[in-house]
Amino acid sequence: MSLLELDEVVGGYGQVQVLHGIDLAVDEGNVAVVLGANGAGKTTTLRAISGQVHVTGDIRFAGTSIVGKSPEAVSQLGIAHVPQGRGTFGELTVEENLRVGAINRRDNDIQRDLDRWYGVFPRLGERRTQEAGSMSGGEQQMLALARAMMARPRLLLLDEPSLGLAPLVTRELFARLGDLNRNEGLSILVVEQNANLALDIGHWGYVLETGNIAVEGPAEQLHDDEAVRKAYLGF
Amino acid sequence: MQLFIEQVLNGIGNGVVYGSVALALVLIFRTTGVLNFAQGEMALFSTYISWKLTETGLPVVGAIVISMLIAFVAGGVLQFTLIRPMEGRSQLNVVIVTLGLFLAINSLAQLFFGTDPQLMPSAFPSGGVDLFGGARIQKDTIGLIVVLLVECLALWVLLNKTKLGLKLRAVAADPVSARLHGIRAGWMLMFGWALAAMIGALAGSLVAAERTGFDATLMQIILVYALAAAALGGFDSIWGAVICGLIVGIADALTIQYVDALDGIEVVVPLGLILVVLIVSPNGLFGKRTVERV
Numbered sequence: 001m002s003l004l005e006l007d008e009v010v011g012g013y014g015q016v017q018v019l020h021g022i023d024l025a026v027d028e029g030n031v032a033v034v035l036g037a038n039g040a041g042k043t044t045t046l047r048a049i050s051g052q053v054h055v056t057g058d059i060r061f062a063g064t065s066i067v068g069k070s071p072e073a074v075s076q077l078g079i080a081h082v083p084q085g086r087g088t089f090g091e092l093t094v095e096e097n098l099r100v101g102a103i104n105r106r107d108n109d110i111q112r113d114l115d116r117w118y119g120v121f122p123r124l125g126e127r128r129t130q131e132a133g134s135m136s137g138g139e140q141q142m143l144a145l146a147r148a149m150m151a152r153p154r155l156l157l158l159d160e161p162s163l164g165l166a167p168l169v170t171r172e173l174f175a176r177l178g179d180l181n182r183n184e185g186l187s188i189l190v191v192e193q194n195a196n197l198a199l200d201i202g203h204w205g206y207v208l209e210t211g212n213i214a215v216e217g218p219a220e221q222l223h224d225d226e227a228v229r230k231a232y233l234g235f
Numbered sequence: 236m237q238l239f240i241e242q243v244l245n246g247i248g249n250g251v252v253y254g255s256v257a258l259a260l261v262l263i264f265r266t267t268g269v270l271n272f273a274q275g276e277m278a279l280f281s282t283y284i285s286w287k288l289t290e291t292g293l294p295v296v297g298a299i300v301i302s303m304l305i306a307f308v309a310g311g312v313l314q315f316t317l318i319r320p321m322e323g324r325s326q327l328n329v330v331i332v333t334l335g336l337f338l339a340i341n342s343l344a345q346l347f348f349g350t351d352p353q354l355m356p357s358a359f360p361s362g363g364v365d366l367f368g369g370a371r372i373q374k375d376t377i378g379l380i381v382v383l384l385v386e387c388l389a390l391w392v393l394l395n396k397t398k399l400g401l402k403l404r405a406v407a408a409d410p411v412s413a414r415l416h417g418i419r420a421g422w423m424l425m426f427g428w429a430l431a432a433m434i435g436a437l438a439g440s441l442v443a444a445e446r447t448g449f450d451a452t453l454m455q456i457i458l459v460y461a462l463a464a465a466a467l468g469g470f471d472s473i474w475g476a477v478i479c480g481l482i483v484g485i486a487d488a489l490t491i492q493y494v495d496a497l498d499g500i501e502v503v504v505p506l507g508l509i510l511v512v513l514i515v516s517p518n519g520l521f522g523k524r525t526v527e528r529v
Contacts, residue, residue: 050415075417087412089405091471100405103398104417151416 003028003187004049004061004079004155011048011055018044019055020211025204026155029185031177033198033219035232036208042191043084045208046157049189050074050081061155076104080153084160086144090133094124097132097143101150110150117146120176138169145176156180158190162197170194174201199223207232240370242492243485248376248445249460250484251383255438256454256461257468257476258390259431264470266407266427267318269329273336274435275454275461277313280340281306281436282443282453283348286355295358299440303433310432311425318428319421345451352448355440379441386434387477394473403427456502460487463505467512469519479520483508 002025012018018041026032034042047053051066051074059067066074075081080101089097098117102110118125121142127135132143141161148156158177162170178201180186192198199205202219207228215228222228256274263271271277281302288298317336321329359378363371394400405413406423414420442457443449464483468475483505490497490504497503512520 052411071411071414072417072419075415081415083412083415087409087415089408089412091408092401092404096401096404099401100413100416100418103402103405147416 001063002026004189005059006045006049007058007060009045009048009055009057009059011053011057012044013053018053018211019048021057022048022208022211022213024206024213026187026189027203028187029181030203031181031188031190031201031219033195033202033205034189034191034208035193035195035198035205035222036214037232039210040208041211042208043159044211046081046083046159046189046191049157050079075151078151078154079157080148080151080155081157082144082148082159082161084163086137086140087147088132088135088140088143090131092132093129094132094135094143095128097147098124098150101147105151113150113152117149121146137164138166138173141165141169141173142176145173149180154187156186156188158188158192160191160193162192162194170197174198177201195229196223237369238492239489240366240368242488244366244370244372244376246485246488247481248373248379248484249487250464250481251376251379252438252442252445252457252480253460253464253483254477254480255383255386255441256435256457257464257480258387258473259434259438260461260465261468261470261473261476262390262431262434263427264465266403267329267424268407269326269333270462271428271431272330272333272458273340274431275458276337276340276344277306277310277432278435278439279451279454280344281309281432282355282439282449283344283353285436285440286353286443287348289356295356295444299358299437302440303436306432306436307429311429313432314425314428319424341451348451350450352450354448355443355446357444358441359444375445379445382437382441383477386437387473390430390434390473399426459502460484460505463509466509467520469521472519472521475519475521 004026006022006024009019009022010017022045034045036042044053048055049059051069051071055067058065061077061079066077089100092100098114102113123139124143124146132140135143161173165173174197177188181188181201190198199219199222205217205219205222206213207215209232214232256278259274260271263269284305285298285302288301289295317332318329321332357375359375361374363373365371394404402418403423403426405418406420410420439454443453460483464480465476467479467482486504486508487501490501
C-alpha cells in the first residue's frame with residue numbers, strides 16, 4: 001500500500017473539468033515528481049489532494065479516503081501543502097510564520113524544531129523578527145518549506161517551488177529537499193517545470209497532459225528517455 | 236489656558252469612544268478585509284440591552300458585562316448567517332450586506348425599545364477631579380480612558396501573545412494558506428466578528444451614560460468619527476485607531492470652541508482630516524505599507 005493513492009480522480013472548478021481521471025501514487029519515503037506544461041492540471045492535482053477542489057474518484061492517505069475533507073482536516077492528518085506563491089503570511093514575522101506551521105501541535109518540542117530550521121536555513125534565523133513579506137522570493141521559499149516542516153508532516157506537497165527563483169537558489173532548495181527525503185525518509189510529491197532538478201531527487205515521475213497522465217515511470221528512466229524528453233519536457 | 240485644557244479633556248472624553256468603535260472596525264477589517272458599516276448600530280442595540288438590564292435592577296457593571304456577552308454571541312451568529320454565505324463573492328457584496336444590517340438593526344432597535352430618549356446610568360462615580368491650572372476632569376472621562384487602555388492592552392496581548400491571536404492574524408494575512416496549515420478560517424472570522432461586537436457593546440453602553448439621554452441615533456455620528464479615526468490610523472493598527480480616535484476627538488472639541496465659522500458643521504473636521512492625511516500618506520498615520528513580492 002502506498003502512502004498516497006489517487007484513483008480515477010476527476011475534478012475541476014465549477015463547470016470546468018481539469019482532471020480527467022488521474023491515477024497516481026506516492027510510496028512512503030519516496031519522492032514523486034509530476035511534470036507537465038502550464039495548464040496540464042498539476043496545481044489542480046495538488047489542490048484536489050489537500051481538499052481545495054471538489055473531486056470524484058478516490059484519494060487515500062495511509063489507507064483512508066480523504067475525499068470531501070476540508071483543507072484544515074487534510075492538514076491535520078499530516079499532509080503539508082506548500083502552494084504556488086508560497087503561502088507566506090506577509091504581515092507576520094518569520095518566527096510567527098514558523099509558529100503557524102506548528103499551530104496544531106501539542107508537544108513541547110516546538111522550540112527545538114524552530115532552532116533546528118534556523119540551523120538548516122541560517123537566513124531565516126537572522127531575520128526571525130522581520131516581516132516575512134519583505135523577504136526575497138528565495139528566502140520566502142525556504143520559509144515556506146521550513147513552515148511546512150514545522151507541522152512534522154508525513155507527506156509534503158510542493159507546487160512549483162522553483163518558480164521565480166534564481167537557478168542557484170533553486171539548486172540549493174532541491175538539495176535541501178533531497179536531504180530531507182534521504183535523511184528523514186520524508187515522502188514528497190513535487191510538481192515542477194524544472195524537470196532536470198526534480199527528477200534528480202525523484203524516485204517516480206509522472207507527465208501530465210491536459211488532465212491525464214500521459215507517461216509515468218522511474219524518475220531515472222524518464223530523465224534519460226529521449227522521446228519523453230522531446231515530447232513533454234522540452235530539453 | 237484653563238478653557239483650552241478643558242476643551243482638550245472634553246475632546247479626549249469623546250475621542251476615547253471614537254477610538255473604541257474604530258478599534259472594532261479595525262478588528263473586523265484586519266480579519267475579514269471589509270468595513271462593517273453596521274458596527275455602530277450593533278453597538279446601539281447592545282446599549283439598549285444594557286439599559287434594559289439596568290431597568291430590571293441589575294447593577295450597571297453587571298448589565299454591561301451581560302450585554303457584552305450577548306453581543307459576542309450575536310456578533311458570531313450574524314457573521315455565520317449573513318456574512319459567511321457571501322464567502323468567495325466580491326467584497327462589495329459584503330459591504331452591501333453590512334449596509335443592510337445598519338438599517339435593519341436600527342429599525343429593530345426602534346421597534347423593540349421605542350423612539351423616546353432613555354437614560355443609561357453611568358458605571359463610574361460622578362463628579363470631577365481638579366487638575367493643574369484650575370481645569371477639571373470628569374471622573375467618568377477618567378473611567379473611559381482607563382477602560383479603553385485596558386481594552387487595547389487586552390486586545391494587543393490576545394493578538395500578539397496567544398496562539399488564538401496568531402491564528403486570527405494568519406487568517407487575516409492569507410486565509411487559504413492558513414487553512415492549509417490546519418487553521419479553521421471560518422471559525423476565526425466568526426470569532427473576529429464576535430469580538431468586535433463585544434467591543435462595540437462596551438463602547439456604546441459607556442458613551443450612552445455620558446449623554447443626558449440616548450435614542451436610536453446615538454451611534455450614527457459616532458460611526459462617522461470612528462471611521463475617520465480608523466482611516467487616519469491606516470485601518471490596520473490597534474494603537475493607531477485609538478490614538479487617532481483621540482486626535483479626532485480633540486480636533487473636534489477645539490473646533491467647536493475656537494472656530495465659529497464651523498459652528499454646527501463640526502463634522503467637516505474629521506472628514507477634512509481624513510482628506511489631508513490620505514493625500515499626504517495614503518496608508519494613514521499608522522498603517523503599514525503593504526510589501527508584496529512575486
